[in-house]
Amino acid sequence: MSQHFGHDVLIIGSGAAGLTLALTLPGNLRIAVLSKGQLDNGSTPHAQGGVAAVLDDTDTVESHVEDTLIAGAGLCRADAVRFTVEQSRAAIEWLIAQGVPFTREDTGDDEGGFAYHLTREGGHSHRRIIHAADATGAAIFNTLLDKARQRPNIELLDERVAVDLITEHKLGRPGRRCLGAYVLNRATGEVDTFAARFVVLACGGAAKVYLYTSNPDGNTGDGIAMAWRAGCRVGNLEFNQFHPTCLYHPQAKNFLITEALRGEGALLKLPSGERFMPRFDARAELAPRDVVARAIDHEMKRLGIDCVYLDISHKPAAFIKEHFPTVYERCLDFGIDITRQPIPVVPAAHYTCGGVLVDQHGLTDVPDLYAIGESSFTGLHGANRMASNSLLECFVYARSAAQDMLAKLDDTELPQALPSWDASQVTDSDEDVIIAHNWDELRRFMWDYVGIVRTTKRLLRAQHRVRLLLAEIDEFYSNYKVTRDLIELRNLALVADLMIRSALERKESRGLHYTLDYPNLLPEAVDTILTP
Incomplete structure (x- = not known):
């Protein structure tokens, strides 16, 4: 039997952004953190380089801002860049306070002092990358996960795959507020109902849409797809x-x-x-x-x-x-x-530079729904993410989202009487080979037609193929019980379509979007915003 749960905050994703948010919120709130596999299956543990921040006396906020704006090829939102960089030192100090073992070096002074070792990466004009050897993500993740396990108010739930968001609009009620999510429990095979005062998408990016990727298998654009279906705008998805x-x-x-x-x-x-x-x-x-x-x-x-x-x-x-x-x-x-x-x-x-449009607190177009980390589009990265700014974005926006939730807490009630997931009209599939075939086909044509170098002809060919796949997937989804593979394929195909639409709209080559048909920059840099 499916179950119903209620929490103050439902966080979908157990990486750097999700865990930071959970730990920043006070201990009197009931928080659920969902991972669709094991808790460590996300991107954070794989991050090697480090976190960009202004920590050295020879570095400045202005320099970090300028480097980011240059790397973003004219498309960064200046207010988002400045906000993130200005919050960088506080975010690192918070991580150090949590116990993250960043690499130190002997300063060589008479006091026998040690300072944090800072390295430099592409696009940076200073050494400003704080790191834990070459396994920074693992060091951060393990520290934050240990802290979360010590907090009785934080419930860590693995093997839970979010199927879709529940909104007032979807239930035919007045308003657009997000009320929770339907979540597949892989252990029972049932779809449970999670109600929450605030829902947070911290699901990572969508690089698994490509045949060759550095990402773990779970980066299938789930947050972006669920947000789009819930009525959120997305931005700059052509920049992969x-x-x-x-x-x-x-x-x-x-x-x-x-x-x-x-x-x-x-x-x-x-x-x-x-x-x-x-x-x-x-x-x-x-x-x-x-x-x-x-x-x-x-x-x-x-x-x-x-x-x-x-x-x-x-x-x-x-x-x-x-x-x-x-x-x-x-x-x-x-x-x-x-x-x-x-x-x-x-x-x-x-890395997926675009995502769900959010404000400075990670709030989306849908009330009480937040997106943080790689699922979001804050405007920080513009047309090209500068190295080691992504982890920084996770910490800064997670902490900002926590502040926003606390300010709204007294006026936001836990949703009541949410309907259970209806599986009465579906059966078990005996044709999972279709899912496997569509999965392979999608990733291969995205690599061939929507890769590092593009043309309009290739993009139109990819668009035709993805629309056929979406129709097949929709029919399959309507008739058979959901599985992790089906949910991920459904999300990935939708995000692929949004990526292709975004790429076709940009009639220039800028940053990560390079097309042989429009090799030059347009005089004005404009974001690509898609509205459901």
Whole structure:
């Protein structure tokens, strides 16, 4: 039998944004944090590089803001950038107070002092990336998860897949408020009803829409799709960031080679050993990710090669092992000693820069519904996310959302009498092969037609294919019991359609959106906003 639950705050997603929000809210609120797999299945534990913040006396808020605006190719919202950067130190201090073990270095003074080690990544003019070796995301996630487990008011629920949001409009009631969500309990196979005063989408991005990605399997655009169906606008979904350097090896699934290697002097080379980045950008290996990814893509296609190489072997072995232990050990597992050999790398889909439109508190168009982290579109990233700004965004907007909820708490009641999920008209599927086939087809044509370099013809071809898939998926969804695979496919196909629509609307090449039919910039930078 399905169950009904009631909480003050329902957080869909258990990564950096969701856990930060849960821990920032006071202990007298009943909070549910849902993960559709195990709690550590999201993107946060995989983040290697670090968190960008103004922490050094030689750095300034103005410099961080300027670097972000430049990387965003004219599309960043200046108020969002300034708000995020101005809150960066407070966010890091909060993480340190939680016990996150950021890497320190000996300052060399007579007092025997230690300071936090800061590194530099592409697009940054200063060393401002605070990190925990090369496993920052895991260090942050494990710390926050341990803290959450110690809080009796926070209920951590795994293997729970959000199916759809419940709104007043969907129930035929007056108003548009979000009242909760229907959630599949994978252990029972039942769809439970969660009511909440506030609902938060912290579900991550949609990079799994592409055949090759650095993301875990769960990044299927669930938050974006659910918000769109609930009546929220979305923005700038044509800007999908491809990380330039993912390990190229048949047994290496989704392993990212952190950008911090290039920040510490690693060089990109062709199989001949020749460097190529200086031919594409004066910043060479430290150019923004879109520039580096396109350069690699160009060289691979020009030469017909499967990969290029990232070489840091000219640095001392002890330095490499100390600063990049995770990359060193992982590559060694595949027979690659990065202290002596270059690393074979290829670009892969990495980050969704667009998402659900939100304000400075993470609030969406739908009352009492918030979106934070990669699911959201704050305006911080513009047409291209600058390295290590994404984790910062999670912490800043989660903390801001908590403040907004507390201000509204007395005027927001727990919804009552929500109807149960109706599964009376559906049966068990005996054709799951259709889901698997559609899943593969979607990711392959998105890679081929909506990838690093685009054309209008390719985009129209992708749009035709995705519309056919959406019709098939809708029929399947209407007749069979929901499963995680079906829910994810439904969401991913919808977000793919929104990405293609957004890409077709942009008649220029800007940041991460590069089209051969419109290679130049338009004089005015305008966001692509889609309305349901």
